[in-house]
Amino acid sequence: LASTSDHLAYIIYTSGSTGRAKGVMVEHRSLVNAYFAWKDAYALPNFSSHLQMASFSFDVFTGDWVRCLCSGAKLVLCPYESLLEAKLLYALMQQQQVDTAEFSPAVLRNLMQYLQDTQQRLDFMRMLIVGSDSFYIHEYQALRQLCSAQTRLINSYGVSEATIDSTYFEMTCIDDESENELANGLVPIGRPFANTQIYILNTDFQPVPIGVTGELYLGGAGLARGYLNQPELTQQRFIQHPMASRLYKTGDLACYRSDGTIELLGRSDYQVKLRGFRIELEEIEALLRQHPAVGEAIAILQGEDDKRIVAYVVPNVLGHTASDPEPSLTASLRSFLKTQLPHYMLPGSFVLLETMPLTPNGKIDRASIAEQYRKALLASENPSRDLEDNFVPPSTPIEQTLAELWAELLQVSSVSVTDNFF
Template identity: 35%
Template structure:
């Protein structure tokens, strides 16, 4: 297979030439062939250029996962812009912070998300993604369609946009309560796609899952690797997130050849016994990334699906999708032994270093740093955080500090051992507990608060727990606190367990005793879990 071209939008243009009549995107009630998707992308690009989009400008995309939303992402690139996918299920305050920080020249929004946009940022220029008056048309606010599919644009971005320039901004949790924008360039995504196509052997006609939301970086792999291969991307409805049997039926009915998701989805299906013995006969590959996958869950899946190849991927958003992989060779004989994160993907580098950034001896625990082709340029308009996280090594290599603990065994395989800081992984999202605490502290009546993550082991994974004390004269049940937080944070960041305390525990230095809080929330000792961290 030829090496991917210099810009992400080139992947679609090349496949549209070779596979015009093949299905490209399959939604709930809409399918686009490669030729139709290429035309839809052209229409979006013409609308943006008609608006006067300047090279490198940001375009916010606030829309549910659907074929036309993906056309909007790629159309932004074709017009020479960079897209910012925004979660339409997020609270209004967070949407406002993200869109405000990105400073887009225009917002592409679907009809379902339009009221949310009007609530938080009505003054921004807006184009509406919708069907009337033309199926799949992109309309302006007054409903007049413009942009024509038969006006062909060059597939490569406009003048001044290089492969090393910004392709999209992905906002992740920030410890101070403000989401961080991670800058992702064309070439970093292409480097991973190039490796993944060769490693997994994706081919035309493969049916690939599109499970993650579009503001989550795993979706970047789904979209561009699928389109590069001439395969079919089957968009998994968000409603299946709480329906394990429905999710299993989706894999079965669509005859998917590849499933890629966060481990919590696999855990959920295993917990409800939704997968039968030798189920999903078309499935060839099952991949996970983003959080811990308990080893018993992996063993369950491998025993049920002996015909499937299982791969653990690891990597933070700052290193673009994934930096390492481990192809699990057999059903784990000991379910208490964690699965390694493996070896670096081509062009990537994993280093386990001590506090002075010197290599740790084989078998010794140190902090994991990443270098190589996938590294982001840094955080959007935040040079201080960028300098702290992306550090030049003495040998001249630029490295990213993951905050993960790891060791290298005598075969060169890397094993993940937990976190250095207060960051946790829950439902595939990397969450700064400090952001939750910052939001919790704004709730009227809260005197003191703290948030901890508890690894419950087995099928449950990490649980976020919140503890608080109440100021004198206030009554504040946990149900009220939780309701208030849902107005400030995405649902996946709201603690699942609560404790109202007369006073939070403190250590001898007067700081909140977080180990004591974790002990308070912790269940009985649980089985060690396998890793699929990010």
């Protein structure tokens, strides 16, 4: 049977924030449009060897092989176990003469740390794409120092429901003036690819002015047909709108910058409410990553009745290590955040990790980390104590009295003099 443009090209399953798998139905017309948009924006015929790092269940995998198949480039498969083994990853890139690759920030950060420690470079790369998660200005600046002046550095943004990629930003456009405009320190996601429409709307579905936060909606030729056998969910997320035949509701918060590019401000579901205060967890993460002893960091709201923000930190290779008994590091992090954040946003616990676990897609596995912490608390004799192993007992009569009062009030067996009750 002949295949037409409105036939399905593939169905890809994504769980998103709900945890329930959704089969996204992508048609041939959308996939073909994606390739030609990449071809024009990235000048694909100029590249010969592309590194494949994404899991086959992730839509970036489809983007990688489609770009190579249709432009005649070589696709270099990277074993999953090499993603966080930077030495092996770098050796593979050199051996196979890789000149283009799309990295998740978690994998790229690890590679950058290795290159800085060993004083090696990425001059052989002609194009390096960062996607799938947030990438920060200071990280771009460090990456720029590792590449040649001719290397194209691109930040991309997309969702499975709009056929992989929807926008891209040439990071070489960042200068001192534009950097000062970026309030959250994130690299912008730029402008839409060909035949993609972007709308930033308020809760009344009206366009927001420049600089005002709204929710990001996508339209155009890349829009998927919907979710397989889930008509109600399809209707909720793929909405009808007067400005377009259909729009996809991403759940991402964004705003327009003065130059017309788009700045991504985080997920609407990464906003949490704690003791009546609305908190952006990504703001805490961004500040933690600015600390010189921090290599990677995430913040998660955890707990049932006694909710708290828990910060998970991977120390820098040249700084502290997670195996060291370093109460000084968590104390330093607390002091650092106190100068930047209000009290209600300060993490109640800091947990040091050797590495961040990754999903098969190369993203930080937040669910796995949260579950490990929950199990550790349940297994501990006193689950109200932090896992950072830096209990400081009272040393004066006044401290002892205060600790006993707090322990009685909070119904816990012990209180450290360094505990943060906010």
